[in-house]
Amino acid sequence: MTIKDFMTNMHRECDHLLTQAEDLLDNKKFEEAHNKYDAFKTQTLLHFAMEEEYLFPLLEDKSGMGSMGPTNVMRMEHAQAKALFEKMDDAYKEHDTDRAFSLGESMNILLQQHNLKEEQMLYTMMNNTLAENTQEIVEKLQSYGN
Amino acid sequence: MFQGLTLDQAPPYTIPIKFYLTASLYLIVLSIITPIYTLHVYSRYDYEVIALTHIFTLGFITHIMFGSLFQMMPVMLSVAYTKVVKNAKIIYSFLNIGLSFFILGFLTNITYMLGLGGIFLAGIFFYFCFISLKTIFLSKEFNALVQNFIASFIALIFATAFGFTALLGHFGFVDSVKYGNIHIAFMLFGWVFILIMSVSYKIIPMFFVAKEFSLILQKRLYILQLILLLLFAYAQIQENIFMLTIIKILLSSCVILFAIFSIKILKQRKRARKDISVNLWYFAMSNTILSATLFIYASILHVDIYIFIGFLALFGGIYPLINAMLYKIIPFLTWFHLSSNMVFEAEMGNVIRKKWMTYQVNLYFLSFSLFLFVPFFHSFIIIAAAVFFFSAILLFINIVTALKYYNEYIKKKVVFE
Ligand SMILES: [Fe+2]
Ligand SMILES: [Fe+2]
Numbered sequence: 054m055t056i057k058d059f060m061t062n063m064h065r066e067c068d069h070l071l072t073q074a075e076d077l078l079d080n081k082k083f084e085e086a087h088n089k090y091d092a093f094k095t096q097t098l099l100h101f102a103m104e105e106e107y108l109f110p111l112l113e114d115k116s117g118m119g120s121m122g123p124t125n126v127m128r129m130e131h132a133q134a135k136a137l138f139e140k141m142d143d144a145y146k147e148h149d150t151d152r153a154f155s156l157g158e159s160m161n162i163l164l165q166q167h168n169l170k171e172e173q174m175l176y177t178m179m180n181n182t183l184a185e186n187t188q189e190i191v192e193k194l195q196s197y198g199n
Numbered sequence: 200m201f202q203g204l205t206l207d208q209a210p211p212y213t214i215p216i217k218f219y220l221t222a223s224l225y226l227i228v229l230s231i232i233t234p235i236y237t238l239h240v241y242s243r244y245d246y247e248v249i250a251l252t253h254i255f256t257l258g259f260i261t262h263i264m265f266g267s268l269f270q271m272m273p274v275m276l277s278v279a280y281t282k283v284v285k286n287a288k289i290i291y292s293f294l295n296i297g298l299s300f301f302i303l304g305f306l307t308n309i310t311y312m313l314g315l316g317g318i319f320l321a322g323i324f325f326y327f328c329f330i331s332l333k334t335i336f337l338s339k340e341f342n343a344l345v346q347n348f349i350a351s352f353i354a355l356i357f358a359t360a361f362g363f364t365a366l367l368g369h370f371g372f373v374d375s376v377k378y379g380n381i382h383i384a385f386m387l388f389g390w391v392f393i394l395i396m397s398v399s400y401k402i403i404p405m406f407f408v409a410k411e412f413s414l415i416l417q418k419r420l421y422i423l424q425l426i427l428l429l430l431f432a433y434a435q436i437q438e439n440i441f442m443l444t445i446i447k448i449l450l451s452s453c454v455i456l457f458a459i460f461s462i463k464i465l466k467q468r469k470r471a472r473k474d475i476s477v478n479l480w481y482f483a484m485s486n487t488i489l490s491a492t493l494f495i496y497a498s499i500l501h502v503d504i505y506i507f508i509g510f511l512a513l514f515g516g517i518y519p520l521i522n523a524m525l526y527k528i529i530p531f532l533t534w535f536h537l538s539s540n541m542v543f544e545a546e547m548g549n550v551i552r553k554k555w556m557t558y559q560v561n562l563y564f565l566s567f568s569l570f571l572f573v574p575f576f577h578s579f580i581i582i583a584a585a586v587f588f589f590s591a592i593l594l595f596i597n598i599v600t601a602l603k604y605y606n607e608y609i610k611k612k613v614v615f616e
Contacts (some may be wrong), residue, residue, distance in 0.1 A: 068469070072470050133538045133543075156546065159534055161406070162406065163535065176279040193571060
């Protein structure tokens with residue numbers, strides 16, 4: 054498994070959690086919806102941490118791109134997502150279905166275009182630049198946060 | 200190593216919005232002059248029909264496509280147009296100057312205007328192809344998306360060249376109908392269709408959390424389509440009717456194939472909730488399938504229902520697709536530009552009220568239905584166009600609302616000293 058495979062799978066997993074939370078919300082199962090949403094949030098934040106604390110610095114070092122290039126734009130978008138999470142927390146807590154859907158829509162598009170850019174460019178670069186240490190890096194990612 | 204690569208949302212917010220606003224203005228113009236000029240029109244070769252079609256294709260579709268490409272290229276390919284502000288300005292100005300001359304030329308029959316319009320338009324299309332291909336080639340990858348984009352621009356180059364040639368026919372140099380047909384084929388089956396495919400391959404899985412299109416489709420269909428188009432041009436020039444019929448059937452079948460696949464993928468999407476854009480997408484794909492089927496039928500049996508087929512493809516197929524896309528993109532873009540300027544109070548759901556988007560789309564559905572009665576009661580064109588006028592106005596207002604929302608909130612931007 055490459056870094057790109059691992060991280061891309063994780064993107065898909067998060068997408069799926071959000072759609073599940075919304076389906077539950079649509080069926081008015083508020084409690085379960087809230088739990089799924091929490092799982093989505095936790096998983097997404099863990100993913101952000103893997104990138105910001107571990108993968109981005111590695112890539113910046115190895116490639117010499119520095120921290121103000123493409124990775125900085127990605128960090129900025131993580132911040133945008135975090136601001137959205139705060140609002141979504143309220144919407145899910147207050148069972149405000151309409152608002153939760155509308156914020157979920159922003160979150161979905163934000164993450165999708167963000168993921169696309171990572172998958173198209175950054176992860177491909179990581180696969181190339183960090184090729185020698187792939188196994189070690191993937192293993193570390195698999196146990197990240199434990 | 201990273202030259203030309205960017206993850207930034209390169210163009211300023213106002214660039215795509217200006218193209219979108221202008222596009223909706225052309226729809227308003229179109230809805231006003233349609234009843235004036237079409238009460239006595241019966242053939243697709245009438246100058247009035249050509250003029251009205253071009254208000255729609257150049258005034259509306261092209262503006263949306265160009266505006267969106269400036270915006271989406273960085274996201275989809277991780278490469279951005281260089282000097283995007285200047286290039287967008289040049290393209291915007293010359294497209295509109297050219298279009299004005301061109302339409303006036305057709306409506307008033309003043310030939311020098313027609314010629315001038317044609318030169319401007321051909322120039323600007325070639326220029327756009329040039330800067331776009333230049334940008335695409337900066338991409339380090341050669342994946343299905345890149346290939347499809349390149350293919351659609353190749354089709355656009357041919358379409359433009361043949362369109363210009365057809366125009367020379369109006370001055371008596373060549374057979375306009377022959378080259379006009381090749382122009383239409385390259386535009387619709389080539390540029391528009393391949394571009395819609397390339398964007399859909401990415402956008403449908405993204406927006407609706409759906410499965411990817413099969414890679415065989417993604418990597419083969421555009422090649423097939425380009426080859427068929429070249430053969431189409433050959434058969435048309437040689438006036439080989441039999442070959443032409445076969446190719447028309449194959450070209451239409453490709454379109455039907457894609458439409459069926461996209462419906463299938465949408466049906467299995469994970470974001471299951473229905474919204475306006477899902478409905479518009481189904482509607483568009485159904486009309487696309489219907490118009491392609493009728494095109495096969497008309498080609499085999501040589502019945503002249505081409506105005507109706509064109510109406511179905513443009514107004515029933517392409518229009519709703521664009522309408523759906525606008526209501527996905529504009530609210531997101533507005534919110535995204537605000538939020539990346541650290542204005543976190545803005546919310547996507549408040550950019551354009553859902554209610555107003557629904558009204559607009561319903562008016563469109565109504566006017567589409569009314570247009571279907573026109574072959575039986577010609578005067579229906581007035582009512583249908585009137586309803587579409589309100590739909591177009593509302594679309595314009597909705598886009599203005601987004602722009603106002605942006606302007607209001609961007610003032611809250613915190614500037615770090
Ligand atoms: Fe990320
Ligand atoms: Fe990521």
